[in-house]
Amino acid sequence: MTKPHVLLLGDVLHARAEWEALSDVATLSVCDSSTKEEFIKDLAGKYSDVAAVYHCHMDDAKPGANINQELLEALPPSLKFICHHGAGYDMIDVNACTRKGILVSNTPGAVDDATADVNMFLVLGALREFNLAMTNLRKGNWNAGVPLSHDPEGKVLGILGMGGIGRALKRRAQGFGMITQYHNRKPLSEEMAAGAKYVSFDELLATSDVISMNLPLNAHTRHIINKEAIAKMKDGVIIVNTARGPVIDEQALVDALESGKVRCAGLDVFEAEPKIHPGLLANEKVILLPHVGTATYETRKKMEITVINNIRSAITGAKLLNVVPEQIHFAP
Amino acid sequence: MTVTKPHVLLLGEIRHAKAEWEALSDVATLSVCDSANREEFIKDLKGKYSDVVAVYRTFGSVAISGRFDAELLKEFPSSFKYICHNGAGYDQIDVAPCTERDIHISNCPSTVDDATADVNMFLILGALRNFNEAMVSLRKGNWNAGVPLSNDPEGKVLGILGMGGIGRALKKRAEAFGMTVQYYNRNELSTELAAGAKYVSFDELLATSDVLSLNLPLNPKTRHTINKEAFEKMKDGIVIVNTARGAVMDEAALVDALESGKVKNVGLDVFEAEPKIHPGLLSNEKVILLPHMGTLTYETQKKMEIQVLDNIRAALTTGKLNTIVPEQVSLQ
Numbered sequence: 001m002t003k004p005h006v007l008l009l010g011d012v013l014h015a016r017a018e019w020e021a022l023s024d025v026a027t028l029s030v031c032d033s034s035t036k037e038e039f040i041k042d043l044a045g046k047y048s049d050v051a052a053v054y055h056c057h058m059d060d061a062k063p064g065a066n067i068n069q070e071l072l073e074a075l076p077p078s079l080k081f082i083c084h085h086g087a088g089y090d091m092i093d094v095n096a097c098t099r100k101g102i103l104v105s106n107t108p109g110a111v112d113d114a115t116a117d118v119n120m121f122l123v124l125g126a127l128r129e130f131n132l133a134m135t136n137l138r139k140g141n142w143n144a145g146v147p148l149s150h151d152p153e154g155k156v157l158g159i160l161g162m163g164g165i166g167r168a169l170k171r172r173a174q175g176f177g178m179i180t181q182y183h184n185r186k187p188l189s190e191e192m193a194a195g196a197k198y199v200s201f202d203e204l205l206a207t208s209d210v211i212s213m214n215l216p217l218n219a220h221t222r223h224i225i226n227k228e229a230i231a232k233m234k235d236g237v238i239i240v241n242t243a244r245g246p247v248i249d250e251q252a253l254v255d256a257l258e259s260g261k262v263r264c265a266g267l268d269v270f271e272a273e274p275k276i277h278p279g280l281l282a283n284e285k286v287i288l289l290p291h292v293g294t295a296t297y298e299t300r301k302k303m304e305i306t307v308i309n310n311i312r313s314a315i316t317g318a319k320l321l322n323v324v325p326e327q328i329h330f331a332p
Numbered sequence: 333m334t335v336t337k338p339h340v341l342l343l344g345e346i347r348h349a350k351a352e353w354e355a356l357s358d359v360a361t362l363s364v365c366d367s368a369n370r371e372e373f374i375k376d377l378k379g380k381y382s383d384v385v386a387v388y389r390t391f392g393s394v395a396i397s398g399r400f401d402a403e404l405l406k407e408f409p410s411s412f413k414y415i416c417h418n419g420a421g422y423d424q425i426d427v428a429p430c431t432e433r434d435i436h437i438s439n440c441p442s443t444v445d446d447a448t449a450d451v452n453m454f455l456i457l458g459a460l461r462n463f464n465e466a467m468v469s470l471r472k473g474n475w476n477a478g479v480p481l482s483n484d485p486e487g488k489v490l491g492i493l494g495m496g497g498i499g500r501a502l503k504k505r506a507e508a509f510g511m512t513v514q515y516y517n518r519n520e521l522s523t524e525l526a527a528g529a530k531y532v533s534f535d536e537l538l539a540t541s542d543v544l545s546l547n548l549p550l551n552p553k554t555r556h557t558i559n560k561e562a563f564e565k566m567k568d569g570i571v572i573v574n575t576a577r578g579a580v581m582d583e584a585a586l587v588d589a590l591e592s593g594k595v596k597n598v599g600l601d602v603f604e605a606e607p608k609i610h611p612g613l614l615s616n617e618k619v620i621l622l623p624h625m626g627t628l629t630y631e632t633q634k635k636m637e638i639q640v641l642d643n644i645r646a647a648l649t650t651g652k653l654n655t656i657v658p659e660q661v662s663l664q
Binding site for chain 1: 446447451453454458461463464466469471475476479481482484485505507508509510614622623625629630631632
């Protein structure tokens with residue numbers, strides 16, 4: 001009996017041995033279609049019996065980068081599983097996948113620590129206004145004109161989205177003496193909340209000194225932080241985002257920084273990355289990173305292995321290990 | 333019969349605890365030093381300040397008085413008993429000539445711990461994760477092109493050189509990121525204070541740490557503790573962070589070690605000849621550099637000022653300082 005066909009859309013850089021080892025249960029192909037048109041043709045040709053896809057977070061221009069309705073219509077009926085490399089899977093139209101009977105997995109867990117590390121770095125960098133100090137030093141001005149800032153100790157950190165990354169952030173923030181409260185789709189069990197206070201969205205906005213975005217991007221959460229939300233926040237609030245750029249209205253953020261409503265921001269993601277709002281680039285106080293959330297050898301390897309384990313489970317057991325939350329009820 | 337209150341001199345500025353300074357007038361006569369330079373200060377010590385009992389001095393006041401060395405201390409009036417220093421590091425004061433004259437010195441331990449440890453942890457993350465290179469790439473308009481993967485702190489060994497208040501505050505933070513902590517100190521800490529950190533020899537600290545943090549005071553014994561020979565004993569690819577005093581590390585030797593790759597990256601808040609920085613550091617985009625920001629927050633600056641004032645009050649009313657420097661503990 002022929003082994004099921006697994007297609008790699010993107011690259012496996014670290015867990016090559018583990019990827020090759022999949023050949024005991026599957027036939028492995030690496031997608032070599034050079035354009036979107038060619039990919040659609042290949043899906044009817046050499047990839048027409050693919051059962052599972054290893055899907056990477058790729059540049060928009062690459063074939064298969066966006067799993068949207070159009071692409072889904074071209075996918076072969078044999079394809080039942082899309083195993084995504086990444087915690088955020090907003091580039092995959094999950095509802096459309098569900099309608100076609102395709103299950104999607106992502107890589108929660110594996111990303112938590114590295115992303116929370118970036119998150120905490122940005123919380124500190126924004127509270128302490130370190131970017132201005134670092135820029136000043138590199139210009140040859142030492143700390144001349146660099147104003148005093150604020151300690152994290154005793155400040156209230158409001159976490160919007162208390163998933164794995166949010167909880168990993170809480171553990172770090174506590175080491176710096178911060179008090180954590182959170183808003184989530186649903187309150188967590190006492191054990192998982194580990195002492196963090198559950199509050200409504202409005203209370204999170206009104207009572208947090210630092211607000212951290214740790215929620216997924218989807219139709220409900222786009223621009224959840226907008227002009228109205230910012231108006232409800234404390235004067236001088238700090239905002240940090242390691243989730244997805246579009247959860248914040250970037251123009252509204254720039255306006256709020258200019259008015260001083262938001263004292264400082266720390267961002268690893270941007271609405272239209274790699275394009276960044278010029279109002280942010282012109283601001284020397286804000287601390288900006290180019291989406292390096294999981295950019296370590298150790299974490300990227302952990303993520304690749306998670307995808308590979310999901311593929312193995314899909315091929316051998318017809319189920320995914322990390323099916324995305326929206327599809328939990330459809331998964332066997 | 334009126335008893336004159338002891339004369340207390342402020343050398344430098346008090347910015348936050350002005351009310352608390354004025355309140356000292358219940359037990360002291362207060363003067364603010366207006367000498368323009370060291371020469372004038374020496375004259376004034378024989379004139380209007382010739383009955384001063386205690387001085388509140390700041391780190392920045394060295395620009396007026398110069399270091400409190402044997403030459404300056406010779407000029408102090410016989411009434412002089414207490415130097416209450418605003419800062420944890422008091423290397424601007426030569427302790428031996430003070431002890432000889434029975435002049436007691438206090439510094440600011442504990443109030444500096446959290447803010448300094450916050451900077452320390454920010455630099456550890458920044459150096460391990462190569463964040464400076466990423467931030468510079470973004471600001472240049474290159475997003476993360478060419479920015480290589482880095483390393484997670486999780487599971488790495490942090491070696492703390494100097495396990496005082498700041499070192500212990502750092503341990504708490506590092507553990508929240510999954511680091512394992514070991515330390516070298518003049519004396520081994522009690523089990524309670526060590527809180528699980530492993531005590532090792534200086535050589536073992538160098539040889540087995542993935543990240544080395546300098547948290548020791550600067551004095552004649554510790555100058556250039558980290559020198560060419562010390563670098564040779566370290567792991568290849570070590571990360572070093574310094575929030576103590578620049579001169580505990582040989583800056584030129586550090587630049588050589590960075591160039592050879594022996595040291596993978598550094599995070600520095602202090603420099604040997606600050607505000608001058610070795611050009612080999614400035615031209616390096618990987619290293620993360622801050623201009624001595626350790627305690628520069630409103631909350632911590634106020635806490636420190638109050639700690640100095642409390643030392644003065646205690647000295648005048650009980651004859652004992654609250655936080656006499658370690659070298660003089662036996663004098664009280």
